[in-house]
Each structure stands twice: as structure tokens, then as C-alpha cells.
Amino acid sequence: MKSINGWRRFATVASFVTLSAAFSSPATVQAADLLAQVKANGTLRVANTQSSPPWSMLDENNQPVGYDVAIAKEVGKRIGVPNVVFVADSFKNFVEGLKTGKYDLVMNDLTPTPERQQQVDFGEPYGVEDFRIFVPAGNTDIKGKETLKGKRVGVVTGSSNETWARAHLHDSDIRSYDNGGLVFSDLGNGRIDAVIISHFGGMKYANVNHLPVKEVGEPLIYQLSAPALQKGQPALLAAVDKAIADMMADGTIEALARKWVGQDYDMAGTITKAKAHKE
Incomplete structure (x- = not known):
């Protein structure tokens, strides 16, 4: 018959092994099992x-x-x-x-x-695309990145164009939108002065909303997907x-x-x- 101290030692070792498995096993399984x-x-x-x-x-x-x-x-x-x-x-x-x-x-x-x-x-x-500045077709004062100072610039929330804009356009009023269609709607009704978005995305939204817009300046950046x-x-x-x-x-x-x-x-x-x- 085991002594009380012996049972305690056994229980302590068993508990340690159980806890170790509990802490290490899930991470290992998760790391190896998704595929x-x-x-x-x-x-x-x-x-x-x-x-x-x-x-x-x-x-x-x-x-x-x-x-x-x-x-x-x-x-x-x-x-x-x-x-x-x-x-x-x-x-x-x-x-x-x-x-x-x-x-x-x-x-x-x-x-x-x-x-x-x-x-x-x-x-x-x-994939890859170039990001551009879109402005209303009648705009004449925005010609590129250097002319966005003091302008209201729309971007899509959480997108890389928002990250780029906040890092590079410190003198602009950056406004975030959850949906690309909304940002172009506000461009069309004059609530913002420009939009930074990909060439393809910008042209699609402009066509869908039948907006008279144009691209200005050189590509701001090429972005891989x-x-x-x-x-x-x-x-x-x-x-x-x-x-x-x-x-x-x-x-x-x-x-x-x-x-x-x-x-x-x-x-x-x-x-x-x-x-x-x-x-």
C-alpha cells in the first residue's frame, strides 16, 4: 500500500504532465492541421x-x-x-x-x-495593380500627389491605399469609407475632392455610377496581391x-x-x- 506522501508525489507528477499536454497540444495540432x-x-x-x-x-x-x-x-x-x-x-x-x-x-x-x-x-x-488619384472630370487643380495638400481624399477603410495615404499625405484630409461605391458617390457629389484607389477598381466604380471622373498623375505605387x-x-x-x-x-x-x-x-x-x- 502506497504512503500518503507517495500518492501526493504521484498526483503532482500526473497533474504536471496533464497541464503540460493541455498547454502544448492545441498549438501543435492547430499549426499542423489546417490543410x-x-x-x-x-x-x-x-x-x-x-x-x-x-x-x-x-x-x-x-x-x-x-x-x-x-x-x-x-x-x-x-x-x-x-x-x-x-x-x-x-x-x-x-x-x-x-x-x-x-x-x-x-x-x-x-x-x-x-x-x-x-x-x-x-x-x-x-496579382498586381497600380494605385491612382481619381478626381472629377472638371477638376483642374489636382494634378498629382504634390497637389493633394489640404484636399479631402477618400480611401477604403483597412485597405493598403488607406495605409499609403495616411503614411504619405500628412497635409491632406483623409476620409475612410467601408465601401468603394460610397467613396465614389461622395466624389461625384462633391463631399470629397479626390479618391485614391486602383486603376481597375476606380474605373469600374466610375462606370457603374456613371460618373465623369479622370485619373491624374503617375501611379502612386504598384501593389502586389x-x-x-x-x-x-x-x-x-x-x-x-x-x-x-x-x-x-x-x-x-x-x-x-x-x-x-x-x-x-x-x-x-x-x-x-x-x-x-x-x-
């Missing part, structure tokens, strides 16, 4: 705004379409999860949504900025990177870019140019 989990579930959850043409938007049947949507579907097939479910969310929520497991990937013209890279991981870039995912998921990251590399090599990315972005847009070449471009 296996999406394969087991047969579903890959991908977040996008569904209001960022030509990257993601809703068609006449209220279904997500666009360049990023098409790329995400192809990535799903190539990593063995052909059923891709799209989750609508805003730019400002993407990072937190990944960290809390709301979705598995974000693929919506998301730029791997240093701030975002501290919190989530990014795969290889599959890449898939984002939780940190500590090397298997999923490697699988997504391989899928994108294969799509670059076999011409799939170029073909999808011609379909959704423009027939004369050199996506692969512009990605290379953006990588070499310095702010």
Missing part, C-alpha cells in the same frame, strides 16, 4: 469583399465572380479541395478573421504590407504557393487576367515589375 482539416471537410473558405471589381464582385445571379474568385477556385482544385466557399467581409476585418478562424484564406487584392505580415502569413503574389492565411500553417502555405507557381508557369494566371482584368494587361510581367519597383 488536413480543409481536405477532410472538403471545403476551402475564402474571404473577399465581393465589392472590389474586377477582383471580386457579385454577378447578376448574386454569385461571387472576378479575378481573385477565379484564382481562388483554381487554387482549391490544385490543393485537392475543389469546393470553395466565399465569405463576404471587409478589408478592415480580414486579418482578424484569419486569426480567429473565420475563414482559411483571404484572396481579394490583399497586399502583404509589413503591418499585416506581423500578424498573418502571405503566399506568393498572383497575395493569398493570406493564419501564421503557423506551413503545409497550407506550401500547397498554395505551389498551386500559384504552377499557374504562373502554365499560363493559367495570364489567361484569367485577360478574362477578368483586361485583354492587354500583362499580369505576369507587371508582377515582375512591381517586385522590382521601390516606393
Whole structure:
């Protein structure tokens, strides 16, 4: 028969082992299992705004379409999860949504900025665009970045164009909007003087809203877009990177870019140019 002290020693050791397992096991499982989990579930959850043409938007049947949507579907097939479910969310929520497991990937013209890279991981870039200044067609005093001093400048909340504007336009009145359509509506009715947004997004919103606007100045910056995912998921990251590399090599990315972005847009070449471009 064990002594009381012996039982106490046994209980202490057992408790220590149990606590150690409790603290170490979940993190290990989570770090290793996301790719296996999406394969087991047969579903890959991908977040996008569904209001960022030509990257993601809703068609006449209220279904997500666009360049990023098409790329995400192809990535799903190539990593063995052909059923891709799209989750609508805003730019400002993407990072937190990944960290809390709301979705598995974000693929919506998301730029791997240093701030975002501290919190989530990014795969290889599959898209790129240049960001421009849009003004009403009749505007004559805004000609580029240097003439935005004192002007009311609209940006999309949580987007990389908001980050860029706040970092570079210290003398401008930066105003954030949750939706690109709203920012162009305010540009049209005179509540703001200019909008900073991608060339493609700006032209789409202008056309949808039938607004007389124009681009002015040179591109402010080239911004790559890449898939984002939780940190500590090397298997999923490697699988997504391989899928994108294969799509670059076999011409799939170029073909999808011609379909959704423009027939004369050199996506692969512009990605290379953006990588070499310095702010």
C-alpha cells in the first residue's frame, strides 16, 4: 500500500504532465492541421469583399465572380479541395478573421504590407495593380500627389491605399469609407475632392455610377496581391504557393487576367515589375 506522501508525489507528477499536454497540444495540432482539416471537410473558405471589381464582385445571379474568385477556385482544385466557399467581409476585418478562424484564406487584392505580415502569413503574389488619384472630370487643380495638400481624399477603410495615404499625405484630409461605391458617390457629389484607389477598381466604380471622373498623375505605387492565411500553417502555405507557381508557369494566371482584368494587361510581367519597383 502506497504512503500518503507517495500518492501526493504521484498526483503532482500526473497533474504536471496533464497541464503540460493541455498547454502544448492545441498549438501543435492547430499549426499542423489546417490543410488536413480543409481536405477532410472538403471545403476551402475564402474571404473577399465581393465589392472590389474586377477582383471580386457579385454577378447578376448574386454569385461571387472576378479575378481573385477565379484564382481562388483554381487554387482549391490544385490543393485537392475543389469546393470553395466565399465569405463576404471587409478589408478592415480580414486579418482578424484569419486569426480567429473565420475563414482559411483571404484572396481579394490583399497586399502583404509589413503591418499585416506581423500578424498573418502571405503566399506568393498572383496579382498586381497600380494605385491612382481619381478626381472629377472638371477638376483642374489636382494634378498629382504634390497637389493633394489640404484636399479631402477618400480611401477604403483597412485597405493598403488607406495605409499609403495616411503614411504619405500628412497635409491632406483623409476620409475612410467601408465601401468603394460610397467613396465614389461622395466624389461625384462633391463631399470629397479626390479618391485614391486602383486603376481597375476606380474605373469600374466610375462606370457603374456613371460618373465623369479622370485619373491624374503617375501611379502612386504598384501593389502586389497575395493569398493570406493564419501564421503557423506551413503545409497550407506550401500547397498554395505551389498551386500559384504552377499557374504562373502554365499560363493559367495570364489567361484569367485577360478574362477578368483586361485583354492587354500583362499580369505576369507587371508582377515582375512591381517586385522590382521601390516606393
